[in-house]
Amino acid sequence: MGPAVDVHALEARAREFRKTILQVITKAGSGHPGGSLSAIDILTALYFHHMRHDPRNPSWSDRDRFVLSKGHACPAWYVVLAACGYFDPKHLWTLREIDSILQGHPDMTRTPGVEISTGSLGMGFSAAIGMALAGQRDGRPYRVYALLGDGESQEGSIWEGALFAHHYGLENLTAILDRNGLQQTGRTEERIRLDPVADKWRAFGWHVQEIDGHDMGAILAALEQARGVGGRPQIIVARTVKGKGVSFIEGVVGFHGKALTQAELGRALAELDGAQKG
Numbered sequence: 332m333g334p335a336v337d338v339h340a341l342e343a344r345a346r347e348f349r350k351t352i353l354q355v356i357t358k359a360g361s362g363h364p365g366g367s368l369s370a371i372d373i374l375t376a377l378y379f380h381h382m383r384h385d386p387r388n389p390s391w392s393d394r395d396r397f398v399l400s401k402g403h404a405c406p407a408w409y410v411v412l413a414a415c416g417y418f419d420p421k422h423l424w425t426l427r428e429i430d431s432i433l434q435g436h437p438d439m440t441r442t443p444g445v446e447i448s449t450g451s452l453g454m455g456f457s458a459a460i461g462m463a464l465a466g467q468r469d470g471r472p473y474r475v476y477a478l479l480g481d482g483e484s485q486e487g488s489i490w491e492g493a494l495f496a497h498h499y500g501l502e503n504l505t506a507i508l509d510r511n512g513l514q515q516t517g518r519t520e521e522r523i524r525l526d527p528v529a530d531k532w533r534a535f536g537w538h539v540q541e542i543d544g545h546d547m548g549a550i551l552a553a554l555e556q557a558r559g560v561g562g563r564p565q566i567i568v569a570r571t572v573k574g575k576g577v578s579f580i581e582g583v584v585g586f587h588g589k590a591l592t593q594a595e596l597g598r599a600l601a602e603l604d605g606a607q608k609g
Contacts, residue, residue, distance in 0.1 A: 338547045345375040349576045351410045357596045359426040365586040367407035369511040369571040374411045376550040386416035400455030401480030402436040417444035453486030463504035477506045482514025485523040496564040497536035504564040505557045511573040515587050532566050544569025
């Protein structure tokens with residue numbers, strides 16, 4: 332796994348991020364808590380251990396690229412970018428305001444650290460593939476990471492991209508599927524079935540790993556393994572829980588795109604604080 336890593340410190344950081352995510356969404360009165368909480372462990376591992384990036388030089392040509400293809404989970408990304416130093420954390424409290432640098436979906440023209448604007452599901456993945464192809468053809472050392480949603484994976488552009496990336500042998504591309512099993516209108520398997528999703532990606536020629544997306548050690552190990560794969564792109568199917576960390580949000584479709592009330596926020600923060608002390 333390279334240099335020694337303090338897994339417990341990363342877990343503690345992710346737990347603090349969960350609290351901030353819920354606080355800023357509640358302050359905004361709108362946002363997507365469920366998918367933000369399911370993705371935050373992955374984002375923490377990427378930005379605080381695995382990826383090569385420099386907040387002081389966000390245009391560094393050899394930086395690793397990250398694309399949030401499931402753009403509605405941007406509160407998680409914003410919290411991480413702020414903690415890395417891409418912008419002043421005070422901006423978090425302006426989430427979704429008209430003149431804010433932090434909009435309801437990522438905007439590359441407003442937010443430092445955002446590589447590409449996303450929101451229309453399936454399109455961010457295509458952009459990530461383009462970045463990887465450019466890096467391959469230019470002989471650059473950077474890698475590209477794309478975080479996909481499972482509802483998003485019902486889009487045809489995802490599978491067209493999967494074919495393309497394998498055909499061109501994009502070994503510098505790693506996709507991570509936030510497989511929390513829910514989408515805006517219900518369970519993914521009740522809308523358009525994805526499973527056996529890992530077998531589908533294998534059939535498209537990708538290197539596939541399946542992990543617990545909330546096990547920090549497993550996330551780090553999977554990212555490291557993916558980096559060593561040659562000749563083809565990789566995907567990590569991360570089995571996650573929508574709303575992870577807060578009992579009354581976990582697995583609840585209604586919290587896909589609904590802010591917490593102040594009372595609910597108090598309960599959630601108490602749970603997260605209790606988990607920290609435990």
